[in-house]
Amino acid sequence: MKESDNIIRKYKQFILLEKSLASNTVEAYLQDLDKLLSFIQSERESRRPDLSLQNLTYGDLQQFVAQLKDQGIQARSQARIISGIKSFYYFLLLDGYVTADPTELLESPKIGTKIPEVLTVGEINDILDSIDLSQPEGQRNRAMLEVLYSCGLRVSELVTLRYSDVFFEEEFIKVEGKGSKQRLVPISQPALHEIKNYLYDRNLVKVKKGFEDILFLSRRGTALSRIMVFHIIKQQAELAGIRKNISPHTFRHSFATHLLQGGADLRAIQLMMGHESISTTEIYTHIDREFLREEIINHHPRNRKG
Structure with missing residues (x-):
């Protein structure tokens, strides 16, 4: 089993058990992760054979998001994909696979004003x-x-x-x-x-x-x-x-x-x-x-x- 397969298996367990996400949400997150893996694979084949989930940079992620736009993926779907990728890197950080989160500065496209939760x-x-x-x-x-x-x-x-x-x-x-x-x-x-x-x-x-x-x-x-x-x-x-x-x-x-x-x-x-x-x-x-x-x-x- 490739290391990336093992990481994704653990991530699936994490979002199923610890995050208690619904099964359809879990599948959506994994499908979004597949898009990122496909991007990494194409980069490996073209010019960067050592690129992996663990050494992906903020610049790489910006390029990935730009490709989503080029593919005609709508802003709301882009935001969902970015949210899933952020969740994945949060898991990688928690489990020690990475020491810094490359998604930290990654911004979702604007899809209208969302009023944040507040406490009394x-x-x-x-x-x-x-x-x-x-x-x-x-x-x-x-x-x-x-x-x-x-x-x-x-x-x-x-x-x-x-x-x-x-x-x-x-x-x-x-x-x-x-x-x-x-x-x-x-x-x-x-x-x-x-x-x-x-x-x-x-x-x-x-x-x-x-x-x-x-x-x-x-x-x-x-x-x-x-x-x-x-x-x-x-x-x-x-x-x-x-x-x-x-x-x-x-x-x-x-x-x-x-x-x-x-x-x-x-x-x-x-x-x-x-x-x-x-x-x-x-x-x-x-x-x-x-x-x-x-x-x-x-x-x-x-x-x-x-």
């Missing part, structure tokens, strides 16, 4: 309250999720946040976002309080060289991975009884939505989130309108049943 303030509190502070990483996780929500950070910004970039007196943090662009973001008193509590535990960690200034450390004394943060959030949401499909980005969406609902200026939200364009931030106006619509449906006397 109560749900955020439930997740934070579900953290067991008696566990070694409990206070770290609580501080980390409080910062994620209070500052609206990307998960990549959270795991690279430095202790020296937390200004306790001024109540700001310095964040390095996309393209190494830096911004100052206000941080709440509760978040600063949780960080101060976490520092007692952090001082007990044997820090690896090069990670001395990283704020949130793994038990091995290194920076946390984005996947680890994803798993922590999934676990805490489950413990809190929340059934929404959430990720670290859900905290960022919730941060912006709650600011908008509270009357914050869209331009201020853009600056805090580090969006290049105001049009990116404008999606939260759609979320706010949807929230208002649901409030009217649920609470207006003309809509009450019985």
Whole structure:
């Protein structure tokens, strides 16, 4: 059996058992993967005999997506294929077949505005309250999720946040976002309080060289991975009884939505989130309108049943 066949067999087990996907969805994902394998095979035969699933680059994937367009595959189908490929490389990363995800920057074609999932303030509190502070990483996780929500950070910004970039007196943090662009973001008193509590535990960690200034450390004394943060959030949401499909980005969406609902200026939200364009931030106006619509449906006397 070829190594690629063995990897795909394990991936099928992963999406069937661990992701609990429906059988028709599994087959669709595998068919999409076949398209990528065909692309790799054609590249091998033409000019790159050593190309494989494990050494595929972001540039290769861009070429693959360009070929999908040339074949006349519609944007919605392209998006589904890219989603399947991203799922596959997430599995490869988890199982140690690759050390970096080449699909990380791969963008799907625009197929209309999709309103992201958001959490209510109560749900955020439930997740934070579900953290067991008696566990070694409990206070770290609580501080980390409080910062994620209070500052609206990307998960990549959270795991690279430095202790020296937390200004306790001024109540700001310095964040390095996309393209190494830096911004100052206000941080709440509760978040600063949780960080101060976490520092007692952090001082007990044997820090690896090069990670001395990283704020949130793994038990091995290194920076946390984005996947680890994803798993922590999934676990805490489950413990809190929340059934929404959430990720670290859900905290960022919730941060912006709650600011908008509270009357914050869209331009201020853009600056805090580090969006290049105001049009990116404008999606939260759609979320706010949807929230208002649901409030009217649920609470207006003309809509009450019985």
